[in-house]
Amino acid sequence: MAAATIETCHVACCANRTPNVVSWSRRGTIAFGTCNSVALYDPQERKVVALLSGHTNRVNAVQWVHREDYGPERHLVSAGSDHRLIVWEAQNETFIQSVECKGHTGPVCAVDAIYMDNSQILVVSSASDSTVRLWLSECLHTLSFGSGFMMDVSLARLPGSRVPILACGGDDSRVHLYVQSHGQVTMCLQGHEDWVRGVEWASIGGELLLASCSQDCLIRVWRLCAKSGTDARPEDDHTVIKMKEDVFEVKEKGEDVSSVFALSLETVLAGHENWVYGVHWQPPFYRGDELQQPLSLLSASMDKTMILWAPEEGSGVWVEQVRVGEVGGNTLGFYGCQMSVDGSMIVAHAFNGALHLWCKDQDRKGEWRPGVVISGHFNAVQDLSWDPEGEFILSVGADQTTRLFTPWRKHDSQQATWHEISRPQIHGYDMQCLATVGRFQFVSGADEKVLRVFQAPRNFVENFANISGTSKEQLLTSSDSANLPEGASTPALGLSNKAVFQGDLVQKTCEDEKQFNSVSDQYQESYFHPLNMTEPPPEDHLLQNTLWPEVQKLYGHGFEMFCLASDSARTVVASACKASKAEHASILLWSTSTWRQLQTLPYHTLTVTQMAFSPDAQHLLAVSRDRTWSLWRRHPTTPDNPAEPQFSLYAHTEKDTSIHSRIIWSCDWSPDGKYFVTSSRDKKVIVWGSLEDAADPGLPPEIKPRSSILDVGDSATAVAFCPVLCSDNRHLILFKWKDWSLVYRGGYVLQITRNRRNPQSSQQSYYR
Structure with missing residues (x-):
């Protein structure tokens, strides 16, 4: 039996919002924590090469274990809010969990590691339980700081010695040093006037340099070197100004001779x-x-x-x-x-x-x-929608942004890589849903009662053509281009993107040449500057210069928006909001030509969680928190009313007859429109029978499960039919459950997958 495999072609993600979550290896790979995973990113290839999943909560700290011979790293340490540390080891071009360290009672915020003589890895970690722990597979030692916290830790070896030295920067404005010898040596470096946020050792020419940074806006560099009798200078030598030195003695295990080291302040850097x-x-x-x-x-x-x-x-x-x-x-x-x-x-x-x-x-x-x-969302990805032509994808998230991703092929590379090229909406509420309407238009909904319609500006269309390699003439006609605004800007304290036309740019340039005449002039809106892009823009341009103007607001819902859907003809948009009563659970239909409300579809008693139009746009499917689904049929247009479609209830399930026993999260149609699928919190994924099974087309059909009910073992939160049939005319279904997904991994990662035919693989499940 021919089968299909799924290959990852892009992962869009960002670093977690913690200080110690990014580390760059000497082989060129950037490791960073994203949600509960560790992403390995190749900046030369511009793609994520691996996702390491092992933590059950947010990853807060990541650190490569660097080798003294400057060779490629084989180990990586990660720590998270699940109170655990994981040591990852490279094996056969992949990383596997080598060691798991448990013992902290709070989230771990910083880690570091060095190799010991026997190739064992000495790991140090700091956590919000006010402790710093040292590990060699198991916990060797615990340093307690009472009610204080250590923000960062760093390990190194003393010059000319195998004895490790530990530096900790904390909220007491001090840098704490610990040396493990026959007797533990401790020192406190004072000078910072606020919390010490970062510390890092560097071995330079037989000496150690320690950099510490603080909330006092300063950086201090400390020098540690081995001290011998020849270092002493004559007492009458006044030509050299010497910094105060802290001298300490260390005796290695099994050695009778002690080594003496001196630590002094090298410099203070003020610039931030x-x-x-x-x-x-x-x-x-x-x-x-x-x-x-x-x-x-x-x-x-x-x-x-x-x-x-x-x-x-x-x-x-x-x-x-x-x-x-x-x-x-x-x-x-x-x-x-x-x-x-x-x-x-x-x-x-x-x-x-x-x-x-x-x-x-x-x-x-x-x-x-x-x-x-x-780049990617820094909070949960809530919804996504493909461009009708399949050339880009739009996504919305709880980080209050709408983002647009498209493939880009650099001139010296044959391999296309996906990138974010526009951030059409930066909002004041968490985004929940969106639906594309036409080529460069979409509707979005957030935690507010309003739907907002956005239209691409001319500057985006031109830049999209440059990056994707598409002809501008193919994207827009000259008349369409003439009517489009140049870009968009956000007024101060506003939520609506304001269109910016060519004349506004000229006026703004003249205003910029003048000085502020009043206090109010100092608080101007974030203004648009046209871009001429041949490659994806950096973050600062995404924030300010890639917005889309808002062309319409749609009012009618009584509570926060929850889901949206548009038909294949792009003539109708369906919307639903959060609801705890039947009066608020109705579906609203909107005309995309006039943006006028067409119809209200009442049936469900609780929130409609997802909707989907059939491929021929003749049916609308809705699923709900009330554990039922409803199917609405489109009536043929008449000469008296040719442009406004009307829908009526065609089929539905009741609470007492519905197979699903919990909230139904998701639904989708097969590409031929004969079947639809639902997924639920009750762990069931069900494919429902063909609409052609009805004996009398004029009567509502009795739609039953077409296949055996699939139990996925956990809450099934998303489901989708592959739009392309397999070679043996079977349907491929992708579904997502609570802790794993083929489309989304975790809450913060958007993963785009490609369907490929592979006769050698038979790992997928199919429904005929």
Whole structure:
């Protein structure tokens, strides 16, 4: 029997909103936590190469275990709000769970790890239970901080020694150091005046450098080196200013001789204007004996900037080399930063989960430009809809955004990669549903009583043509293009996207040349600037310059919107809202030509959870929290009323006769329109019989299950027919249940899949 396989062609996701959740390996792979998984992202190929699923709650910290010989990493450590740590090991080009550490009683917020002599991995973790724990498969030691919290931890080895040293930065404005020898050595580094948010060691030329960053907007660099008798200077030598040193002695296990180390403050870096959340060292990078990348330190701050610091060649004074970041927008700043091993790319992750990538311009020395990087929703993805031509996909989420993804083929690559190229809607309420209407128009619903209709502006259509390689003439006629606005902007404190026309751009340019005349002029709307894109835009442009203008508001529902559907002819939109009574559970039908309400369809007594029009647009299927489904038939149009369709109830189930015993979450039609499928919290997926089974076409048919009832073992929350029949004319059904999905993985990840025929595979379930 011929079968079909499913291949992942794109995963859209973002980093979780925690400081220590991104780590860059020396082999070039960026690991970051996204929802309950760890994503492995290749910035060169611009795609997620793997998703590591093992945590049962949000992943808060990710760290590659770096090797001393600068070879490719084979281990990765992750920790999450499920109070667990997982060590992942590379085997046969995949990562598997190697070690699981349990013991914390609160969410783990930071991790680090180093290799020991016997290739064992020493892991350190900090959690909200006010403890820091050290692990070698099992917990070796626990450091308790009473009512305090350690925000970040970092491990290294003392210079010329195998003894590990631990640095912890906490809410007491101090950096705590611990050395495990015959007697535990502890030290506190003072100087910061607010919470220490990040700490990181770097081994440089037989010495250790420790960078610490704080909410006092400052970065402190500390130097730790082995001390010998030759380090002492004559007492009358006043030519050198020496910083105060903290000296401590360490005796290794099995050794009679002690080693003496000195720790001093190297420098204080002041350049950020807000809390500094992350620091990351770039050690010197050599190719042979030639220095390719000198020592540098990268920092990320809530002031929306990253700064690259480095000591000057002559004086050794640390100065700012590069500053990059986001200008404007209504978001907070950066949580953390990372740098590629060769120093050619730097990445930051922001409070809204977005990754920001900058690449060193090889043609213009010293300049950096924004790079194309993965993006996605930072909260639950609630709904999605394909473009009628199948060239892009729209999605909405609880992060209050609507996003548009499309494939992009770079000129030097044959492989197309999917990217977000527009953020048509940035809203003040969590988004719940959407439906596409025509090629460049959609309707969306949120946690409000209003439906909003959006139309693509001309600037988006032109940029979409550039990125997708489609002819502009094929997308819009000249008359259509002339009537479209150039873009959209959001008024201050407003929820509606305001259209911006060509004349508005000229007027705005003139206004920008004038100074503010009043206080109110200082609080202007976020304004649109036209883009000429040949590649996907960076995050700051997505936030401000890719909005779609709102062309209509639809009123009529009494509570927050819940689901939407549009017919294949794109002439009718059906909508439903949250309802606890029958009077609010009615379905409303809207005309897409006039945006006038056509009809009210009352039947259900609780919230209608999903609706679907049949492929021929002649039937509307609805499922509900009241455990029933209803089927509505479209009446033929008449010469007296040719443009306004009317629907009437055709078939339905009752509570006492319905097979489903819990809320019905989802429904869909087979591509030939003969069958439909429902999925429910009662763990059942049911394919219902053909409409052609009715003995009398004029009478309501008795629709029964067409196949055996499939029990998926957990709440089935989404279901869909594949639009293409398999080679033996069988239907393929994809369904999603509580903890696993073929279409969505977790709450925050949008996964697009491709259907491919594969005669060698027979792993899918089919219904004839």
